[in-house]
Structure formats: C-alpha cells, structure tokens
Amino acid sequence: MTTEAAEHTVPVHDNVEQDSAIPIITFENVSRIYPGEFVALSDINLTINEGEFVTIVGMSGAGKSTLLRMIYADDMPTTGRVFFYERPIDAIKRRLLPFYRRNIGTVFQDFKLLPNRTVFENVAYALEVQGAPNAEIEEEVPQILEIVGLENKMEFFPAQLSGGEQQRVSLARALIHRPRVIVADEPTGNLDPVSTWEIMQLLLRINEYGTTVVLATHNDAIVDRIKKRVVVMDRGVIVRDIAQGTYSL
Amino acid sequence: MNRITTRFIKLGRTLREGFRNFHRDGWLSFATVSVMTLSLYIIAMTFLLVTAGGALLKNIQDNVSISAYFYPSVAESRILDIKKELEDIVEIKSVVYISREDALKEFKESTSDPLILSALDEFEKEGDNPLLASLVIKATAPEHYEDIAKLLSLPKYADDISEVNFSKNQGVIGQLSHIINVTRTLGMTLGAIFIAIAVLVVYNTVRITMFARRQEFEIMRLVGASNLYVRLPSLYEGFFYGVAAAFMTLILLALTTYFLAPIAEGVAFGNISLFTLFVHYLGHIAVTIFFIGTLLGMISSAIAIRRYLKA
Known part of the structure; x- marks a missing residue:
C-alpha cells in the first residue's frame, strides 16, 4: 500500500460528541520533579475524553514520555493528581496497580517484544499473565493478529519480522485485553514511512472502534495528515492544545 | 470462570x-x-x-593410654589391688590388667622378626619371661593423663611400678x-x-x-x-x-x-x-x-x- 492510497482510507472525522464527552484521563496541576531538581512536568492540566485521539508533540525532553508514563502508572506526580475517570491513580493500592494497568495498552518505539517467543506467544502472554483459560487464548489471539494483518506469521519469531511487523505484534499485544486507552510512545520512531503509515492507520482504526488513543510523536508528517487534537509540549509545559492541529513547535 | x-x-x-x-x-x-x-x-x-x-x-583419644609396668617380683594380687584403687578414681575410665604371660603372647603375635622370636623361645625354654605385667589405664579426658602419671609415680607405688610410659606419649597427649x-x-x-x-x-x-x-x-x-x-x-x-x-x-x-x-x-x-x-x-x-x-x-x-x- 502506498502512502498516497492509504491517505484515502483514513477516516477523518470530527468528534461529534464533544458536548457529552466523558473525561477518561485528567491531569490536575501535575508536576514531576526528579531528584536533582530536574523539572520534567510543570503544572500540567489536561483532560482527555473517552474516544479521543490525542497527539502529544514536542522535542526530546519536553516531558511527553513522563506524561504518558503517568497514564499507565509507571511514574507518579510529585504534586498534583492524575485521574482515570473519577479515580485518582495515586490512590490505587500498589497491589492493585497491575489490575489498573489492564485498562491501558502500551506501545513503544522499541516494541518490547520477547525475542524468544513467537508472535502468537508474545500476544498470548498478555492474556496468560491474567490467568485467562487456554481456550480463550486460542480463540482471541488469532483474531487480534488478523486485525493487525499478521495471521500468517503467528509462528514467526520477532527477529524474522520487519520493524513495522514487530510494532504490529506489539500493538496486537496492547489490544488483546481490550484496554480503554492505548498509550503509544513514539511507536513509529524506528519505522520507515510505509510502516509508519500502516501503524497510524491501525491506531486510527482502533480509535474508530472507541478506544482512546494517546500518541506521542516527533513525526510532523503524520500529525499534519491525521488532523486530530494536538497537544504541544515544551520543557514540561503545555504550550498549545489545538482540536485539529498541525505540527508546529 | x-x-x-x-x-x-x-x-x-x-x-x-x-x-x-x-x-x-x-x-x-x-x-x-x-x-x-x-x-x-x-x-x-x-x-x-x-x-x-x-x-x-x-x-x-581412645587409643591413648598410660601403661604402668610392674616389677617381676610384684605379686598378681598386689597388682589387682592397685587396679581396684585406680578404678575408683573418677577421671579414670578403664584399667586393664595385662599379665606377663598375656604380654608375652601379645608381643609374639605382634612381631614377625625371626630373631626376636627365637630369642623369646630361648627365654621360654628356660621358663623365663622378659616382659613385665602392666596396667593399661585410660582416662575420661586427655587432660587427665598428666595427673594420672603423677599419681602413678607417688612413693607408695615406688616398690611396685618400675616404669610409666606416659612420657613417650606426652607430646601427643598434651596437645x-x-x-x-x-x-x-x-x-x-x-x-x-x-x-x-x-x-x-x-x-x-x-x-x-x-x-x-x-x-x-x-x-x-x-x-x-x-x-x-x-x-x-x-x-x-x-x-x-x-x-x-x-x-x-x-x-x-x-x-x-x-x-x-x-x-x-x-x-x-x-x-x-x-x-x-x-x-x-x-x-x-x-x-x-x-x-x-x-x-x-x-x-x-x-x-x-x-x-x-x-x-
């Protein structure tokens, strides 16, 4: 598929339910100061609604990753709070955090696949750790792999796949437990333009099905093309928040 | 589920x-x-x-002992009396009496040197026995041997006991x-x-x-x-x-x-x-x-x- 052809298949539509929107992730006066007085985030206020597709842009060190990490509870604010629906994430008991994380699917630049497991096993893994029965795993993993277009490569190992294919495995794994939010931190950072666009299309499709997507990226071309909400960050501060933005730092 | x-x-x-x-x-x-x-x-x-x-x-430790050798003139009954005396001492575990005959028998069994054996035979023909009767004493603990040795060299035993072989084991026992x-x-x-x-x-x-x-x-x-x-x-x-x-x-x-x-x-x-x-x-x-x-x-x-x- 060429990028040109792909462009036409992208569903470009506005968020029609803007008024009745339900906040799914809310940052309330969030600051994150790392030891050594390094300020990663400074007084962030941000609301992401159910079903939204939010792109976070900014240079390296702008605080994008820190912001995303707080969504999947890998980092906690120094001051301020992050809410999942009405629930403050910092109030979740440590013991219960794994259960909270099942609401969030994560995708990274470096794919984070287990090298010695097949595509099928990598995706199945996310269900296994939850104690899902084998029958359920056997049924759902191929379905998800079909969605990302890897149904014919289930027995391949990550090393036998291209970067784009690996990222699709990682996306399938993030989707397998039907998360409410997909957090994608530079998912296309290591990919060629064609693969990048394939991943973007998948993310858009997932979003179309109702999953909230929070994407951090450097890639100005895709930001301009998808015409979704853009949050621009600079040195730990949100400098712009545009409903249908383009990439302009 | x-x-x-x-x-x-x-x-x-x-x-x-x-x-x-x-x-x-x-x-x-x-x-x-x-x-x-x-x-x-x-x-x-x-x-x-x-x-x-x-x-x-x-x-x-088990093999360490003190042997007190008696003059040939000492009567067996005297030796057995001393044995009794020694057995009453708490630090002494056991006392074994080895008569001159037993000693000879044992010695013969333990040696294979034909020269020594023929010499012993010579003695025997004359009805003589070069070996001495002895009491083999074992103590309850190694540190008691020195005291036992001292006891055996008391003047009251001077006429009976010719030799106490403690000294040759002393180094081992002491350590x-x-x-x-x-x-x-x-x-x-x-x-x-x-x-x-x-x-x-x-x-x-x-x-x-x-x-x-x-x-x-x-x-x-x-x-x-x-x-x-x-x-x-x-x-x-x-x-x-x-x-x-x-x-x-x-x-x-x-x-x-x-x-x-x-x-x-x-x-x-x-x-x-x-x-x-x-x-x-x-x-x-x-x-x-x-x-x-x-x-x-x-x-x-x-x-x-x-x-x-x-x-």
Whole structure:
C-alpha cells in the first residue's frame, strides 16, 4: 500500500460528541520533579475524553514520555493528581496497580517484544499473565493478529519480522485485553514511512472502534495528515492544545 | 470462570514458565548451578572434613593410654589391688590388667622378626619371661593423663611400678585436647565463612540472571501481570537451581570421597574414610544440601527480583 492510497482510507472525522464527552484521563496541576531538581512536568492540566485521539508533540525532553508514563502508572506526580475517570491513580493500592494497568495498552518505539517467543506467544502472554483459560487464548489471539494483518506469521519469531511487523505484534499485544486507552510512545520512531503509515492507520482504526488513543510523536508528517487534537509540549509545559492541529513547535 | 480456577491456571503457568526459564537460558542456568554446586560442595566438604577430623581425633583419644609396668617380683594380687584403687578414681575410665604371660603372647603375635622370636623361645625354654605385667589405664579426658602419671609415680607405688610410659606419649597427649578444640573452631569458622561467601556469590549470580531478564519483567508489568505472577517463575527457577545444584553436589561428593578414600587411608587412624563418612551421613547431607540449596536459590531470586517490582 502506498502512502498516497492509504491517505484515502483514513477516516477523518470530527468528534461529534464533544458536548457529552466523558473525561477518561485528567491531569490536575501535575508536576514531576526528579531528584536533582530536574523539572520534567510543570503544572500540567489536561483532560482527555473517552474516544479521543490525542497527539502529544514536542522535542526530546519536553516531558511527553513522563506524561504518558503517568497514564499507565509507571511514574507518579510529585504534586498534583492524575485521574482515570473519577479515580485518582495515586490512590490505587500498589497491589492493585497491575489490575489498573489492564485498562491501558502500551506501545513503544522499541516494541518490547520477547525475542524468544513467537508472535502468537508474545500476544498470548498478555492474556496468560491474567490467568485467562487456554481456550480463550486460542480463540482471541488469532483474531487480534488478523486485525493487525499478521495471521500468517503467528509462528514467526520477532527477529524474522520487519520493524513495522514487530510494532504490529506489539500493538496486537496492547489490544488483546481490550484496554480503554492505548498509550503509544513514539511507536513509529524506528519505522520507515510505509510502516509508519500502516501503524497510524491501525491506531486510527482502533480509535474508530472507541478506544482512546494517546500518541506521542516527533513525526510532523503524520500529525499534519491525521488532523486530530494536538497537544504541544515544551520543557514540561503545555504550550498549545489545538482540536485539529498541525505540527508546529 | 471462578477465582480458584484462575489461581490454578496461574500456578501452573508460572511453574511452566519457571522451568522454561531454567532450561531455556542454558548457559545462565549452568553458571548459576555451577556456582551453587561449588558453594554447596565446599560447605559439605568442610562438614565432612571436620567430622572426619573429629572422628580421627576421637580415635586417637581412645587409643591413648598410660601403661604402668610392674616389677617381676610384684605379686598378681598386689597388682589387682592397685587396679581396684585406680578404678575408683573418677577421671579414670578403664584399667586393664595385662599379665606377663598375656604380654608375652601379645608381643609374639605382634612381631614377625625371626630373631626376636627365637630369642623369646630361648627365654621360654628356660621358663623365663622378659616382659613385665602392666596396667593399661585410660582416662575420661586427655587432660587427665598428666595427673594420672603423677599419681602413678607417688612413693607408695615406688616398690611396685618400675616404669610409666606416659612420657613417650606426652607430646601427643598434651596437645590432643588443644588440637581437637582448634580443629572444631577452625572448621566451624571456615564453614560459616564459606556459607557467607556462597550466599553472596549465589545472590550475585542470580542477580545477573534476573538482570538479563529485566525486559521481560518490564513487559510483564506493562501487560498487567501482578507482582506475584512476575515473582513466582523466578522463585520456582531458584528452587530448580537449588535442586540441580544439590544433586550435582551429591554426585561430586560421592566421587571425590570415593577417590580420596584410598589416599586418606594411609594417613588415617583406624578405618575412618571420607567415603564411609559420606555414606554414613548421606541422609543428613542430602537433606541439608537440598534445604540450603533451594532456600539459597529462592531467597536470592526473591531479593534479586525486588528491584524490578517497583509496581
């Protein structure tokens, strides 16, 4: 598929339910100061609604990753709070955090696949750790792999796949437990333009099905093309928040 | 699906995962098991050597005695009276009377030199016996020999006892209790040091294993695995390390003690060999080693994995 052809298949539509929107992730006066007085985030206020597709842009060190990490509870604010629906994430008991994380699917630049497991096993893994029965795993993993277009490569190992294919495995794994939010931190950072666009299309499709997507990226071309909400960050501060933005730092 | 089933599914999966980690990362497992084996081996070997040393010294101790030789003129009844007197002393364990005839018989049996034997025959033909009757005295503890020797040289026995052979054993006897104590302390100290080293080395090796698998832990966390689920495979793995290492140690111990036995026999008193000891204590050693090994593996895993469970 060429990028040109792909462009036409992208569903470009506005968020029609803007008024009745339900906040799914809310940052309330969030600051994150790392030891050594390094300020990663400074007084962030941000609301992401159910079903939204939010792109976070900014240079390296702008605080994008820190912001995303707080969504999947890998980092906690120094001051301020992050809410999942009405629930403050910092109030979740440590013991219960794994259960909270099942609401969030994560995708990274470096794919984070287990090298010695097949595509099928990598995706199945996310269900296994939850104690899902084998029958359920056997049924759902191929379905998800079909969605990302890897149904014919289930027995391949990550090393036998291209970067784009690996990222699709990682996306399938993030989707397998039907998360409410997909957090994608530079998912296309290591990919060629064609693969990048394939991943973007998948993310858009997932979003179309109702999953909230929070994407951090450097890639100005895709930001301009998808015409979704853009949050621009600079040195730990949100400098712009545009409903249908383009990439302009 | 109820919670119990889920729990069993997870238990089975983590066990499988643990076993998989164990045999999949072959070299890493091999390194860990080797280090553990070596540590367990040193601990067990220290135990065996200390036990053997103890038994050896006990053996020497049992064989130490003082002999009081009587003038040929002393009547047997007098000697038996003295024997009774000595037996009443609490520090004396046993007193054995060896008559001149017995002494001769024993001596003849113990020597094979034809010259000596023919000389003895000459004596016998004349109805003479060159050997003296004696009392062989054993003390309850090595430190008592000196007192017993003093007692035997009291003036009241001066007409009866011609010689006390304590002096030739004096060096050995004097040092015996000292040697025993030093050996025990040394053995225990060495054992403790080796156990400490083993714990540190095993912990570090397991930590390296965990470090190599840190991305796996990260992924587990990201896909919402509970801490227990992340921890269990490693705990099982630690358990497998322990079992494998304990097994290897037992084989290694059997081999070394078996092949060391003939070498050690030359120096050892009596019939103590490391192999006999090993066989004798096999049950104890096996249980202890399996226990230490699995505990060491599991505790190391539990501690090493903690840093990856920041939740």
